Amino acid sequence: MRRMQGSRFAFGPFVLDPGAGTLLRDDVPVAVGYRALKLLAALVGRPGEILGKAELMDAAWPGTAVEEGNLTVQIAQLRKLLGSTADGGEWIVTVPRVGYRFSGAVEQLMDAKRKPSPLPDKPSIAVLPFLNLSNDPEQGVFADGLTEDLITDLSRISGLFVIARNSAFAYKGKALAVRAIAEDLGVRYVLEGSARRAGGRVRINAQLVDAVSGDHLWAERFDRSLEDIFAVQDEVTAKIVEALLGRLRAPPPRKRPENLEAYDLCVRARRLMDDTPQSAREAHLMLTRAVSLDPEYAEAYRWLAMNHWMGWVHSGGPTEADRSVALELARKAVAIDPDDAGCRWVLAYLLAYERSFAEADAEFERAIALDPNEADAWAALSDIAVLAGRIEDGLEHIAKAFRLNPFPASWYYLTLGQAQYAHRQYEAAVETLHRDETYHTSSRRFLAASLAQLGRFDEARAEAELFLVSNPDFTTRHWAATEPFRDAKTLEHFVDGFRKAGLPE
Template sequence: MQGARFAFGPFVLDPGLGTLLRDDAPVAVSHRGLKLLAALVARPGDILSKSALLDAAWPGLAVEEGNLTVQIAQLRKLLGVPAYGGEWITTVPRIGYRFAGAVEQRDTAKRRSLPLPAKPSIAVLPFANVSNDPEQETFADGLTEDLITDLSRTAELFVIARNSAFAYKGKAGDVRAIAEELGVRYLLEGSVRQAAGRVRINAQLVDALTGDHLWAERFDRKLDDIFAVQDEVTARIVEALLGRLRMPPPRQRPKSLEAYELCVRARRLMDDTPQAAQEAHLLLTHAIALDPDYAEAYRWLALNHWMGWVHSGGPSEAFRGTALELARKAVVLDPNDAGCRWALAYLLAYERDFAEADAEFAKALALDPNEADAWAALSDITVLAGRVEEGLEHIRKAFRLNPLPASWYYLPLGQALYAAGEHKAAVEALRRDETHRTSSRRFLAASLAQLGRLDEARAEAELFLVGNPDFSVRHWAAMEPFRDAALRERFVDGFRKAGLPE
């Protein structure tokens, strides 16, 4: 997959990386500012309305126009005056803004092919919804996600994670090229149609190296049989790839299809805006009301509460206690679900119940060694325990299983690189965390400070404090689950150099 960079004057903007360079040196620019600049330079000379720019920088949010005015003013100050005079960004009275400079679009380099793992490797591409009802898209996505989860629990397979697979949703592509980008040999693709209480699924397993179809089948069943069909598809693929039928312990299945679809919709919203997280909370609560024994809904609701705890600026007892209670409930309901296990493990670590946390992580990865999110979460906890090289190995494994990950992966990667003293690499990683920029910006500030780039570090620290006005270095150091005092002081030193308050 390819992105684009935009060059104008001494600047190069890379929207994918979230970076703006002036003469190859990074420019400290806000996340919203980057979004606005990307929208403007993508259409040089065109007038972009204020509403279009608000949608670009604050998607799905109701924001006052004054916020746009402030961001544009900050961009003008950062960019300065073009060599030819005038302004890079001009105002069109009562309408919007226009980028006045000449822009050169540069394609980024093609993604490097990843080497094939030693074991059979597979990616499940998003199943196409071929019904006439666009509302069935959620059902098709849920089917894809469940097949990924079921296959990944087979230890003899290497299975690409959901986020990377869904990067190809709705995009036509050559199977060989997709397989090379993801570093797998096999692809599962298919379609699903739901109508009149029945579901029709077409699935085919392709060897991307040879182009051969190893297996293909059509299923036409009652809608109530959907989970039995998923089990059958998984079994057939395992048999085709491994030459024998060997299935892991069964997962708990929801009793309510409506609860299942609500949970699928909620999962899409978990890494989005706070407003989206609130919507996810409502969907998951409704799912549990429909199916009180649905373990996965409890797991995601636990993580939703934990995110609320983190985004609130402090670990309030209400958020912490509820999140931990929900995670424990999820594990009780389905002890064979790796996702429930690692969610509980992560929360236990923040409660400093390290022995139980380590045990739960071990159980999660024994159940599903392909669970990329678990490896990423374990990296965070392992680094804070002082086992930095081990933590780096974990996050690298997470990236290999999920080469096109959600942006939050760059937070534990940046944290691990900072802990290892690789501050320049940490800056590069942390600049790619768009979703959790509020959380990662403090580590970015510390990394820049350790490089001696104090002006940039203090700019990042100031932006961090806008969203976290009550932050203090001492409080943070006391709450993070450190098990290594020297490492804690290394982080504290970076924060202090960046100008974050004691």
């Protein structure tokens, strides 16, 4: 069966929509990476057929030379994400020395209607990825950076509801009607456009569409020197705010990069941060170069801080020195640009792990005030709130994060699962943590605890054993000492689950 334009595919509890770039399990969005989704679409679109490795690699990495090991990693992640078929088999079968075959029964769905999300009580907008009209495909990075910056600029307007980057980019390259996208994301307005960068000039076309009526509220073309790109972004933002709110409500000015090469490097690095530790180390090199070109570039320092804190700079995980450097870099980012909400919440998160709780709480509060649409800030705040014993707040914060970012990075599911466990919603936690596409180390740990609390001890111990394969030195005592708990009862509840699951004391 050949994949048809606009088709969706149902198999088991899943519905795959290649056009929208989404995967649902029991009508709930599943976090799935861009490459993995491309591979799944290729396999599901031709069930029962053997697809060669070269064909699959071309589907996921078109026009790019990559190692075959990348395909193996993505297939392994897909298998973990999908789990077993109803009869205990695998959805994706390996054909030795040839490729892979999708073994499950697939139903092709046409023109099925999804239940639209309710509109917020304020003007709501999604900025779709700008099209790259340059002859050079590499300039797609510039178009992506323009899109991301406009999302950030609009997010800082308190009177607007703005969909986050992850979810907006789920529609990159998708030929879908604006109304359908708006219904998916639960917004009324959509900004779309194109960019062409060549010979020191940039041409940008942008239009603001009311997805309900189909009316174009505003459209304009900008033909400027490349050096004026940030002034153009400010002008586009002002026009949109004026169209939606009736008057200009300018946020505090952002500190823009001084060097366009540094800007390009940071955009490229951001695209690598959510991938593998190896790609994150590539991002580290780009970001290091960016700050050498522009020592006052706050966002580059912010991402460098996260790279160090997550232990992605060196193989083997973070060291105390890494964490110290991370905090120093995060403080520097905030010092350079105090009005950048992203820099503020990153600093807040790192401060919480340093147990500088009062300062962390103040930084989170400032980040949310600067950008109430910063989905990552709400998700990070959920994590810290749960460990502080404010579990209801934590659930509320992660719900806000998901509404702003319906198709997020997989760590949102980890955060939601942790909050559900803390709230003793064990069944919900198991379902949520199974959706973490990368099956993070922490996901297995919390999944084991949730299963143990449900009395499913065999499953719990199996998850605990899998966790310990990658973490042979783990002890509950050390974990409890390093996590930023502020509430003894919450800590005791997590320790109880770990103990029941068979994790080492």
